[in-house]
Amino acid sequence: MKSTEIPNWLKQRAFLTPNRIAIKTEYEEISFITLHKNVVRKANQLTFAGIHKGDVVSVLMKNSVEMVEVIHALKYIGAVTVLLNSKLTSNELGFQLTDSGTKMMLTEDALIEKVNEIDIEKVLVKEMEQFPEKECHIQEYFSLDQADTIMYTSGTTGRPKGVIHTYGNHWWSAVGSSLNLGLHQDDCWLLAVPMFHISGLSILYRSVIYGIPAVIHEGFDPKKANAAIMNQGVTIMSIVSVMLSRMLAELGDEKYPDSFRCMLLGGGPAPKPLLEKCMAHNIPVFQTYGMTETASQVVTLAPEYSISKLGSAGKPLFPVQIKIEKEGKPAKPNEIGEIVVKGPSVTKGYLNRIDATKTSIVDGWLYTGDIGYLDDEGFLFVMDRRSDLIISGGENIYPAELEAVLLAHPKILEAGVTGIEDAKWGQVPAAFVRKEEGSHITEAEIIAFCYENLARFKVPKSIYFVDRLPRNASNKLLRRKLIELLKDENND
């Protein structure tokens, strides 16, 4: 059976509604037809640079119009795009470039330093502007089964895995979201989260599939985000709790216009005081649950339930099914187990990781590793992300990855990492370390060592020296018991 084909998204959109606005920044507004023309030029320049259909191309950029153009241009060619997290260290990026089989890397002045020492062909997008054009054979159709993008996500085992998103995963995510949130002709989505994360990238896709503008911010600035809602016609924004708190603080007593209809809140359950503050401000908060593997939100809580179902992530999107499994069997309502998700936006698997794919995805069901339950009405409550995932300001941090770095230090014998609550970031990582006997090492030294090897947001905020780590009978680290070591310390 042949996979369903859809006309090239941006090209079709530029044909159907050429003059609608595709992108707004602080300085300019770009129509779909102009964006399409710019993308054709970039596709031709990339073709000149030697990129062909099927090539893997990595993009290391900050949110910008150029980044949007590059992402679309790679689709026009039919290349597979790896979205690299610009906060990662050189070592981390090097692994992803090698693992993905990247042929060429597109980046910018501000970031190229990170990859200077990596032996891979690099092109600065600014310089590409000067390239001659070689006519690209534009992909007129996107096959829903075709690989579109790769995003790396770490896991409980430490080594990052490349999540492959097909065109179909992204398409179904956009459709599922619109069937839930509705679609208004005057919709306008604020994109102030990174496009190298699924939360940002999915907004870009919705923009072309829905025919609505995305307001693009390079980084998150609460004042600018509020201004975009107040003055630029933004009706929907994707956000995490730490961003929302800062926007509310900046907003003061002002209120958003009535046309602002959806604050789509991801990255873990929101604290009640924050939700109450939003209610007082008439801000409709839609809490969501999703992950890279599901190509953005798959479960959403409508605002009318935000207090009555406090802590719930809501119900699945229309094309999605959810179940809870406990010891391999379906759990009863209110019984806690692993959250398992099925739907056409769920990834078909991890790049080069047949075993990890087989473990995670069984008969179309994604075993998320997250723990939770469904109440009597089928609302999902997420108890714990992937047993030990730390979500800090919307970024995922995997303890295993930090532990691997710590253990690489010659003076550290054992290490365990867990998240501790933090008023600003939701959670921050804390490390528990057992030193090599007789050796001397300070907290500052360990933190400095981490800075060398880890993206800034992953570096533990505190280091605790301990005599032994909590382990079970088979010597497996019990990360959730680490926090109890702190209580003991305080009691002492």
Add this chain to the structure above:
Amino acid sequence: MKSTEIPNWLKQRAFLTPNRIAIKTEYEEISFITLHKNVVRKANQLTFAGIHKGDVVSVLMKNSVEMVEVIHALKYIGAVTVLLNSKLTSNELGFQLTDSGTKMMLTEDALIEKVNEIDIEKVLVKEMEQFPEKECHIQEYFSLDQADTIMYTSGTTGRPKGVIHTYGNHWWSAVGSSLNLGLHQDDCWLLAVPMFHISGLSILYRSVIYGIPAVIHEGFDPKKANAAIMNQGVTIMSIVSVMLSRMLAELGDEKYPDSFRCMLLGGGPAPKPLLEKCMAHNIPVFQTYGMTETASQVVTLAPEYSISKLGSAGKPLFPVQIKIEKEGKPAKPNEIGEIVVKGPSVTKGYLNRIDATKTSIVDGWLYTGDIGYLDDEGFLFVMDRRSDLIISGGENIYPAELEAVLLAHPKILEAGVTGIEDAKWGQVPAAFVRKEEGSHITEAEIIAFCYENLARFKVPKSIYFVDRLPRNASNKLLRRKLIELLKDENND
């Protein structure tokens, strides 16, 4: 490759938004959860009656809540549903029942007379209410490749063909429409066209997929339709020109509420005076082009173009592509040729008609037989439906089918049928007949003969006796030249 699966539409909708209204009639409002429960009961009763997954079941009913329940119940079981046009004659119905391999027929008192003499198992839906329930194995997922419904459409060759619609055809039609028209939480769709046509059935599907109410009218009544828009919160209505004219006449000087946002007008281009009258009344008209084979509209003209692109059907829906072919090659802009359509809502083929399927659908492109062109901006202009299709008050009439009936009369030697303009119905069929030499037969006799063999709406409004019919060199009837015989007559 496994086809994409979506959770059972009504069941999922009843789980996600149980208390939203699914159906409104003059007398009652039914929520999705109540509809689901009623459908489970019907599915159980149909199971008791011996219907299994994969069985072909024909439905001969007028629009009603029971008809909605039956259609969903057959999906719960996984049976294939044939939607029968209640205006057809016994002979016409008999052919469709046999051709489709119908196992059982579901009908109602008012219609059973038509099929009394047909040897097939019939169940009156009213009587089914008394059946015991036998637990049905509910289809939890709909595979997008699975056959869902069959609707018969005649063609240029006369013998009706069963168009197979998969779940995917209907799904993509609903999604394509929402990406074009948008989707508001307060949307409400007036269903006053027959559910045995794709125009009516597609509204039923949109209701469950979008989670919005359908207001169901048994038949079209301009006063009731206006009242539904005025008082029942209708925001969208599917309509054809003859209905719209009658509603405007009935409306007088009144205006629809601002919340009414879309008059979706199918069945051929609208006359300019009608469109101007709609503008004066602030009624947003979306002209559309579509057919049974495309599972409803595939091309739509937004209201802002209704006058500047007068006569155009608009641009394709997002998942759809259109091209014009002339002598097997793509036509240039403004060049007239055959309209060819591709998209995931296009049928995979006709039941039991491998040859007709191969001729009509090539590499996913549907050769519609309709004639038209694309202007410089890509707007579609339909010149002529299927060379000789007559559209009368939204019903398709195929000359070849009428001619076959006429030729079956012993005193008729040759017959040709074409559409002539009619102020009320848009078009009506007229027949040109050459009598057996020396025989005597009157217009009234022929019309009476037609009533016995054809649905009422297909019966020619006038019969013209002629000495010879216009034919080309290979003796093929030139239907478009029939009308010239009339001019000659008037000139005589």
